Amino acid sequence: MDNLVEINNLTFKRGDRVIYDDISMEIPAGKTTAVMGPSGIGKTTLLRLIGGQLKPDSGDILFAGKSIPTMGRKALYRARRDMSMLFQSGALFTEMTVFDNVAYPLREHTQLDEKLIRTLVLLKLQAVGLRGAEAMMPSELSGGMARRAALARAIALDPKLIMYDEPFAGQDPISMGVLVKLIRELNDALNLTSVVVTHDVDEVMQIADYVYILADKKVIGSGTPDQIRHSDSQLVQQFLKGEADGPVPFHYPAADIRTQLLGGARG
Amino acid sequence: MLTRKIELLVGVFVAIAIAAGLMLSLYVANQGISGDQETYQLKAKFDNIGGLKVRSAVKVGGVIVGRVADIRLDDKNFTPVVTLDISTQYRDLPETSSVAILTSGLLGEQYIGLQPGFSFEGIDVLEDGDFIEDTKSALVLEDLIGQFLFSKSKE
Amino acid sequence: MVNKLISLGRATLDKFAAMGRATYMLFGALIAVPQPIKNTPLFIRQVYVVGVQSLLIVSVSGLFIGMVMALQSYTVLTDYGAEDSLGPMVALSLLRELGPVVTALLFAGRAGSALTAEIGLMKATEQLSSLEMMAIDPLRRVIAPRFWAGFVSMPMLALIFSAVGIIGGKLVGVDWLGVDEGSYWSVMRSSVEFSEDVVNGFIKSLVFALVVTWIAVFNGYDCVPTSEGISAATTRTVVNSSLAVLGLDFILTALMFGL
Numbered sequence: 001m002d003n004l005v006e007i008n009n010l011t012f013k014r015g016d017r018v019i020y021d022d023i024s025m026e027i028p029a030g031k032t033t034a035v036m037g038p039s040g041i042g043k044t045t046l047l048r049l050i051g052g053q054l055k056p057d058s059g060d061i062l063f064a065g066k067s068i069p070t071m072g073r074k075a076l077y078r079a080r081r082d083m084s085m086l087f088q089s090g091a092l093f094t095e096m097t098v099f100d101n102v103a104y105p106l107r108e109h110t111q112l113d114e115k116l117i118r119t120l121v122l123l124k125l126q127a128v129g130l131r132g133a134e135a136m137m138p139s140e141l142s143g144g145m146a147r148r149a150a151l152a153r154a155i156a157l158d159p160k161l162i163m164y165d166e167p168f169a170g171q172d173p174i175s176m177g178v179l180v181k182l183i184r185e186l187n188d189a190l191n192l193t194s195v196v197v198t199h200d201v202d203e204v205m206q207i208a209d210y211v212y213i214l215a216d217k218k219v220i221g222s223g224t225p226d227q228i229r230h231s232d233s234q235l236v237q238q239f240l241k242g243e244a245d246g247p248v249p250f251h252y253p254a255a256d257i258r259t260q261l262l263g264g265a266r267g
Numbered sequence: 268m269l270t271r272k273i274e275l276l277v278g279v280f281v282a283i284a285i286a287a288g289l290m291l292s293l294y295v296a297n298q299g300i301s302g303d304q305e306t307y308q309l310k311a312k313f314d315n316i317g318g319l320k321v322r323s324a325v326k327v328g329g330v331i332v333g334r335v336a337d338i339r340l341d342d343k344n345f346t347p348v349v350t351l352d353i354s355t356q357y358r359d360l361p362e363t364s365s366v367a368i369l370t371s372g373l374l375g376e377q378y379i380g381l382q383p384g385f386s387f388e389g390i391d392v393l394e395d396g397d398f399i400e401d402t403k404s405a406l407v408l409e410d411l412i413g414q415f416l417f418s419k420s421k422e
Numbered sequence: 423m424v425n426k427l428i429s430l431g432r433a434t435l436d437k438f439a440a441m442g443r444a445t446y447m448l449f450g451a452l453i454a455v456p457q458p459i460k461n462t463p464l465f466i467r468q469v470y471v472v473g474v475q476s477l478l479i480v481s482v483s484g485l486f487i488g489m490v491m492a493l494q495s496y497t498v499l500t501d502y503g504a505e506d507s508l509g510p511m512v513a514l515s516l517l518r519e520l521g522p523v524v525t526a527l528l529f530a531g532r533a534g535s536a537l538t539a540e541i542g543l544m545k546a547t548e549q550l551s552s553l554e555m556m557a558i559d560p561l562r563r564v565i566a567p568r569f570w571a572g573f574v575s576m577p578m579l580a581l582i583f584s585a586v587g588i589i590g591g592k593l594v595g596v597d598w599l600g601v602d603e604g605s606y607w608s609v610m611r612s613s614v615e616f617s618e619d620v621v622n623g624f625i626k627s628l629v630f631a632l633v634v635t636w637i638a639v640f641n642g643y644d645c646v647p648t649s650e651g652i653s654a655a656t657t658r659t660v661v662n663s664s665l666a667v668l669g670l671d672f673i674l675t676a677l678m679f680g681l
Contacts, residue, residue, distance in 0.1 A: 051555055080557040091548040105556050108460075273470045280474045284578030287585035291620050295513055295588060295610060 003062075004029040004161055004193045005050055010059035012042075012049060019045055021217040022059070029160075032187050032194040034204040036239070037214035043197040044088075046214075047163045050195070051083060052076045064160070081109060084159040088166045090150035092138040098125070099134040102153045109157060124152040127189075128182055144175030148182070155186060161193045162186075168200040176200075180207055201240055205229075213239060306333060306352040307395040311366045316347045317377055317405025319368055324378040325351050332357045335379060351379065360393045361386040365401035377405060444640040450559075451566040451639075464567040472533045472568070473575030477582070479528055484516075484583035487524060488590030491515055496599050505601050509610030512591035513584075517614065517623040518679065521584035523671050526630035529576050530663035534638035537568055538659040541642025542652035550643075565639055572635030573628075580627035622678045629670060634663045 005027035012020045019042040027033050035043055048054045050061055052068045061068045063079055071079065092101050102121045106112060112120075125131040128148040138146060147167060154162055164183065168176050184207040187194045198204050205211070205225045213221035213228065213236055221228055221236040228236065238246035254260070316338060325333035333353035341348050353360075363384025370377050384390075384401070393399065495511045544550050544564065553560040588610075595601040614620070638659045645655035 053551065053554060077557040077559070080555055083555065085552070085555040087548045087552060089547055091552040093549055093552075094547075105558075108556070108558055273467060276474045277466050277470050280469070280477060280575075281578065283477070284581055287578075287581040290585050291517065291581060291588075292616055294607070295517075295585075295614050295620070 002029045003027060004064060005195070006060075006062040007050075008060045008062070010049070010056050010061065012045065012054070012056045014045075018217055020056075020214075023214070023217075023219050025212055025219065025222070027161075027193060027195055028210060029193050030187075030191055031209040032184065032196065032207055034208035034211045035195060035197045035214065036199055036201065036204065036211065038239070039199065041214055041217075043214065044165050047085060047165055047195070047197060050161075050163065051080065051085060081157060082160040084154040084157070084162040086147070086150055086154050086162065086164045086167060088169060090138075090143075090146040092141075092146055092150055092153070094138050096137075097134065098130065098136050098138070098141070098149045098152075101138070101149060102156055105153065105156045120156070121152075124156055125149075127155070127186065128152045129178070142175075144171055144178065147171075147175075147179065151182060151186075155190065155192075158190060159192070161195070164194065164196045164198070166198055167196065168198055168203050176203060180204075183207060201242070215239070305355040307355055307358070308336065309351045309353055309360075309393055309395075309397055309399055311349050311351065311379075311399040311402045312341065313347050313349060313368065313402050314404040315407055316349060317368050317407065318370075319349065319377045319379070319405065323376065325353065325381055326378055327357070327381045327383065332381065349379070358392070360384075362391045362393055362397070362400070364393065364399060365403065366399050367403035368405035370406075440644065443644060444636065447561065447565065447640055447643055448569075448636060451561040451569055461562070461567060464563070465570055468567045468571030469575055472537065472571045473579065476529060476533050476575070476579055479532055480525055480579045480583050481586050483524065483528055484521075484586035485590040487520055487583075488512060488516065488587030489594045491520075491587070492591035492594040492599070496595060496601070506605040506609050508591070508595045508601050509606040509608075510613035512595070513588050513610045513614050514619060516584040516587040516591075517619045519623075519671070519675070520587065521580045522623050522626035522630055523667060525576065525580040525583045525627060526634055526667040527664055529572075529579065529631075530634045530638070530667065531660050533572065533575075534634050534659050534663055535656045537572070537635070537638040538642040538645070538656045539652055541565070541568070541639060542645040542647070542655050545643065545645060546647035546649075546652060565643060569635050569639050572638065573631045576631035576634065577624055577627040580630075581624070584623065618679075625678075626671065626674050629674060630667050633666050633670060637663045637666065 003026045005025075007023065007025040007027075010020050010023050011018070025035075035046065037043060045054065049056055050063070050068065052071065055069050064082070066075075066079065068076070068079065092098070093104065096104070099121055102124055103117050106117050106120060110117075122131055122134070125134055128151050130145060130148050130152060133141065133145065133149070138149070141149060167179050167183065171179065180203050183194060183196060186192060196204055196208065205228075208225055211221070211223060211225055211228045212219055215235055221231050221233055223231070229240065231237065235247040237243075244250050319335060319338065321335050321338055323335045324331045325335065333351050335349060336352040337350035339348055340346065351366075360381070361384045363386070365382045365384060367380045367382070368377055369380040381399075491512050492508060495508055496505065499505050499507055499511070541550075541564065550560045550564065553563060592603070592606055596603045596606050641655040641659045641662075645651045
């Protein structure tokens with residue numbers, strides 16, 4: 001199967017801090033790929049790198065065979081029409097209704113007349129189960145519904161790639177179940193390629209075709225969910241099982257406790 | 268997104284702004300003579316222009332008919348030459364007309380007072396670029412005091 | 423001591439960097455093929471938000487300032503028997519100075535801070551990022567209409583301010599304090615020059631409009647996308663706009679009315 005996205009030897013720094021050190025990943029087309037790892041290692045940054053909002057310090061990112069970092073502005077905007085990103089907060093436009101939000105990319109990038117747009121919007125909303133909510137304002141939606149509305153907007157132009165940034169964060173079990181189902185079904189029904197960035201292990205393992213685990217600026221594990229579950233790496237196992245202590249230590253590095261409590265004035 | 272109400276209010280806003288602009292231009296400000304209407308130029312030589320400035324008014328009987336366009340010294344005899352922009356409404360001033368530098372009020376700003384002269388057979392009209400021959404310079408305070416003291420000492 | 427100098431140097435360089443970013447943003451927003459069909463509704467909507475909704479505060483302030491000016495000037499002018507000069511006094515102060523400057527300050531406080539907060543919030547909730555990912559340039563779609571709306575609305579508001587102020591001056595001077603109505607208008611008319619006073623005042627408000635709207639829009643676009651960041655950016659808009667307006671006013675006045 002072809003790779004829709006290829007990350008080759010990517011290094012990315014923020015100031016002096018190295019976020020990614022020479023990592024390589026392949027996102028196969030038509031499949032759901034999960035990217036997991038501890039909090040704060042920069043998973044959202046990875047999505048921004050793929051989308052061309054950030055430039056790597058070295059290495060390359062290929063989208064459908066074309067190099068993203070070296071693209072000019074126009075080419076980048078053209079490439080972005082085939083990509084879609086679902087932000088953690090949904091990022092709906094607050095001054096329009098749900099309908100107008102989903103219609104926005106259609107009205108911007110196509111010349112379709114309003115009747116056709118209406119049909120498309122309702123279909124997309126139907127796919128995420130929100131057709132009845134089309135006239136509501138984003139402030140009236142619950143968190144889960146807002147995310148689904150944002151998802152409808154993300155698939156409005158039938159992109160090739162859709163990137164989910166922590167879609168399950170802070171959701172109740174039912175909403176989570178809904179989102180999990182939607183991600184998988186949309187991927188298959190629309191022949192999308194999905195990249196799900198998350199740390200909800202159980203949820204994403206149910207639907208992922210391929211998994212990457214990032215930690216310590218590197219890829220520490222990759223493979224199908226089964227392969228990952230049987231991985232030798234202690235770090236991977238700690239992550240999967242959610243153990244409090246292990247290669248990622250419980251205690252933040254500090255001086256010996258006896259010296260600090262009983263020792264001199266400064267401790 | 269763009270409701271009728273919003274469009275209407277924006278239209279009203281712009282209408283009010285235009286009304287304000289018109290009020291300010293027409294009702295509050297006077298129409299500057301030069302710049303608005305056609306003018307023609309006359310020149311006059313003075314011994315002393317006093318406090319006359321460019322854009323000072325030119326009045327006939329107190330009515331503004333033009334503005335001072337330029338003040339400079341004649342190259343040859345170093346006397347001040349004042350160029351006046353007169354509105355074309357007021358053509359056909361006889362060449363016997365006179366100009367004087369007057370002061371509005373006691374301490375006011377100075378202006379040019381134009382006194383149309385006699386007009387009868389054989390008298391030409393002032394055309395664009397002509398010189399007004401009869402001029403009266405500005406009163407200089409020191410000269411006045413000198414005259415006063417001189418006449419006083421004579422008594 | 424040395425540390426203080428170092429931080430001063432760094433702060434200055436930061437300011438220059440910010441101005442550079444601001445210029446870059448402005449060019450990105452304005453140098454574009456205009457898309458009248460798509461962008462005009464956005465522009466009109468912003469004129470409503472920024473202009474129409476400032477109309478109340480500008481008119482009321484103009485009225486009161488005109489009235490106060492008439493009141494204060496009257497007490498001084500009667501000492502010299504010069505009540506007839508009340509008209510030009512009020513009109514010239516408003517047209518040359520108070521109209522453009524006070525309108526700019528009010529605008530910065532009301533509309534400018536609202537613009538900064540709105541754009542900052544869009545940045546914080548990742549709406550600007552969403553637009554980028556949807557292959558829509560937020561500079562053209564969000565920033566540009568707001569910039570043009572501010573640039574167009576503010577001079578109009580300044581005209582309204584001056585006009586209402588002059589009317590307010592008339593209400594106090596003529597209707598209350600007894601100055602002759604004919605003199606109020608006629609002496610005013612002979613002292614106020616269209617090209618000198620009205621036009622120069624308008625030019626001032628154009629310059630202020632450019633600066634205030636630019637500052638407001640940039641601070642929103644550039645802010646740290648947290649709640650503290652947005653509130654800091656909003657404050658910065660009001661403070662920086664006000665200082666810029668007052669500073670520019672001095673320079674422009676010296677150029678236009680100086681000797």
